[in-house]
Amino acid sequence: MLLCFAGGAVLLGRWHPAFVASVTLVLSIAPLVLSRWAQVVVPPSFIAAIVLFVGGTLFLGEAFDFYERFWWWDIAMHGSSAVGFGLVGFVLIFMMFQGDTYAAPPWAVALFAFSFAMAVGALWEVFEFAMDQLFGLNMQKSGLLDTMGDLIVDAIGALVGAGSGWLYLRFQGRRGPMALIEEFVRKNPRFFTRLRRK
Template sequence: MFHKTKGKKPPTPAEIRQRVRRRMTLRGVLAFFVVLTMIRAAFMHRFENIFVCVLALILLALPSIIEKQLAIDIPPLMEGIIYCFIYAAEILGEINSFYTIIPGWDTMLHTINGFLVAAVGFCLVDLFNRSERFTFRLSPLFLALVAFCFSMTVGVLWEFFEFTCDQVMHTDMQKDYVVHEINSVSLNPDGLNTPIHVPIESVIVNDEDWTEELGGYLDIGLIDTMKDLQVNCIGAIAFSVIGFFYVKHRGKGKVAAAFIPVVLNEPGAEKENDKEKQ
């Protein structure tokens, strides 16, 4: 059975002005710290950090641009999380090295990213689903599936980006892991591959003994990539389930409502409001 999500009522002009003040305050504070970081990077001649700061400023401006272009209102909670996520990933994570200083920082951000991107994918399809210009209506299960697939696709594209940066720009976005044991295969006398377990007891690099320094085989990104995709998957599943029940019960879920934009001046909205007044 197919459902049409009724959604939330568009905010009043007073509510919009109040939200704009709050978001401008948060975005302004974060942008101020980004500019300070960029000035510090300029004095230190860290031009790659200047690029990251410029990218962060552009990303901080995107939600407002998207709202104006699509005539939607992004809920304050979602917009605030997006701003904080951008600052935590680009400034704290990349420039201030939180990815290496704080254990689990990368895992936390990738989990949140999976959740947020699933919310964005859900919103994009839900906007079409609620529009009067389209005749088709998608089921809640299909909406949740699209949100999940959208989130995982973005996650994979991001890993492509990290790999490309590491190969071309010689960065270390795909963090290394020290592996103390590996599993491989060995060709037995019968010509068949036999699984073998190999504990790593010594590490020789360029004829030098690195056993004490490394303690094992240095993985160059595979474990980090798979871990990032796994936690991205967890975040994507979490919101897909929330979004499914939100649409299933015609927009009554409070959690999903905090992440789903409201269409401003939606066709038919005035008629619904007139019926409610009567």
Template sequence: MSTNMKARKNRTKIQMVLTLIVVFSVIRQFFLGNYHNMFLGILTLILFMVPQFLDKKLSVTIPVGLETVILIFIFSAEILGEINAFYVKIPIWDSILHTTNGFLMAAIGFALIDLFNRSEKFSIKMSPYFVAFFAFCFSMTVGVLWEFFEFSMDQFFGLDMQKDWIVTVINSVKLNPTGANVPIHVDVQSVVINGEQWNLGGYLDIGLIDTMKDLIVNFIGAVVFSVIGILYLKNRERGKLASSLIPQVRNEDKIEAEDE
């Protein structure tokens, strides 16, 4: 049995386990009467099928390693993050997922541009650095659009996707009594909301820091994948780690040979 076949079987086992957990969660949420979470569970099951759907419909093969990361990411975001409130229980959960998202979106951007780069229909061949740069820009663009989405959902539907942040210290020019363009350093202990004092231990920042933190970790994930992409293009087919994470142009003859 080839290494690729073993990896596929391991991926299938992981997907089956995650699917069973999601199905159990959907049934549980139904009996609890929490139909919103039940819908999230059903959405998760649909998203689980997307990688294989794209693999069959497009001329790009999603490697087993990358597909496994995608499945775990979806499960972690929807089932653990939303339904089981890991976003609230584990402060760094959101940062972990945004870092992974930056990594995955860079992989998608890399696959798109590499597909054109390897096509015989295009006479212009791009350097590995440009391909990696495109993947990085694609990932950051998706990250920014997602933050637009979170902001819109909070503003128009009263949600709290851009989580609040407690700031213990602020530096503000507005608080300078002289009117000079010199910031005043203020240690914040409590805030007053609608006439009621809240001892939060600091200033309640609504969304700004969370948004910047998400973009920073998205940046880190995008950079990590871009570096992997450059190494892969310079040593194509040699690096096992890179090959397991880089979407590739489908080669049906090669796939059949590996399966045999």
């Protein structure tokens, strides 16, 4: 579908939508390529979440101007990405300790996950600032207010993602975002050889 949209946009001379659709397609396929390269099994729910987010932020947000049409779209995209990066940060540190909950206590793993998600959010704000300054874009919208609002939403989303990791380790939770963690652990047991289940 994205390929057809990009092709149609090129035929009509609409270069911005064509570029956005092409980038969306590449970023949607990238997790599959990277997972094969790293020999990591990425669960279908992870892939679906990535595709929905990339489609929402780039395709709908940029090509169909959802950021301007719906005041809450930016909040939804920042919040969901922060939750996702909080979960990714959790999984990364948990993999580093091979699932050893004694070497990596739940609060420490959650703190790293929160910090990871916030770092990604801050880097994105730097990217927006650079694009505005270098290419005269308006990614920051209202400047400081937009940046601080985005970082606050990022912090809330990061807390949800990191908190889900903490709950997963502390109480062996399996619902909501914790189910995504459990699915990843179950499909990649070789990375979690020291995991002790209650």
